[in-house]
Amino acid sequence: CSRLHNRPxxxxxxxxxxxxxxxxxxxxxxxxxxxxxxxxxxxxxxFEDFYEDIFEELSKYGxxxxxxVCDNLADHMVGNVYVQFREEEEAAAALNALTxxxxxxxxxxxxxxxxxxxxxxxxx
Amino acid sequence: xxxxxRSKRASGFDMAPPGAPLMPTATSVPVPFSGVQQPMPGMxxxxxx
Numbered sequence: 001c002s003r004l005h006n007r008p009x010x011x012x013x014x015x016x017x018x019x020x021x022x023x024x025x026x027x028x029x030x031x032x033x034x035x036x037x038x039x040x041x042x043x044x045x046x047f048e049d050f051y052e053d054i055f056e057e058l059s060k061y062g063x064x065x066x067x068x069v070c071d072n073l074a075d076h077m078v079g080n081v082y083v084q085f086r087e088e089e090e091a092a093a094a095l096n097a098l099t100x101x102x103x104x105x106x107x108x109x110x111x112x113x114x115x116x117x118x119x120x121x122x123x124x
Numbered sequence: 125x126x127x128x129x130r131s132k133r134a135s136g137f138d139m140a141p142p143g144a145p146l147m148p149t150a151t152s153v154p155v156p157f158s159g160v161q162q163p164m165p166g167m168x169x170x171x172x173x
Contacts, residue, residue, distance in 0.1 A: 103136050
C-alpha cells in the first residue's frame with residue numbers, strides 16, 4: 001500500500017503482517033503452486049490449522065474480541081492477521097511476547113494497528 | 125472439526141528457519157533456584173547482618 005498509515009503507540013489491536021500463507025499461492029516450498037490442482041478441502045484444512053495456532057497462542061495474553069485473517073491472493077494486505085484484544089495491555093503483552101519469534105519458519109512481524117471496528121475497516 | 129487431527133499436529137509457532145539464531149522467549153527466562161540465597165542490595169559477602 002502506498003498510503004501513509006497511522007501507527008499508534010498503543011492499541012487493543014495488533015497487526016501481524018503477511019503471516020498467513022495460502023498453500024495454493026505457490027509461496028511455500030514443497031506446496032503445489034497450481035491452485036486448480038489443490039484440493040479445496042486441503043486449503044480449508046490448512047487455514048483452520050493456522051487459525052487454531054494463532055487463536056491458541058494469542059489467547060494466552062488476553063481475551064480476544066476479534067481475529068481476522070486476510071487470505072487473499074493479491075499483494076495488498078496479503079496474509080495479514082488482525083487481532084483485537086479486549087484491553088490495550090493485553091495487546092501490548094502479546095506484542096512483547098511475539099516480537100523476535102518465528103511462525104512456520106518465518107519471522108513474526110507485529111505492530112499495533114489503529115483498526116478497532118472491522119466493519120468500517122478500509123484502506124484510507 | 126476433528127480434534128484427533130489437531131492433537132497430532134505440531135504448532136507452527138517457534139518453527140525457526142535453519143540457521144536462525146535462537147531467540148529467548150518468555151518461557152526461557154532463567155529463574156533463580158529457590159534454595160540459592162540472593163545478595164541484598166548494598167550488602168557484601170562477609171558483612172555482619
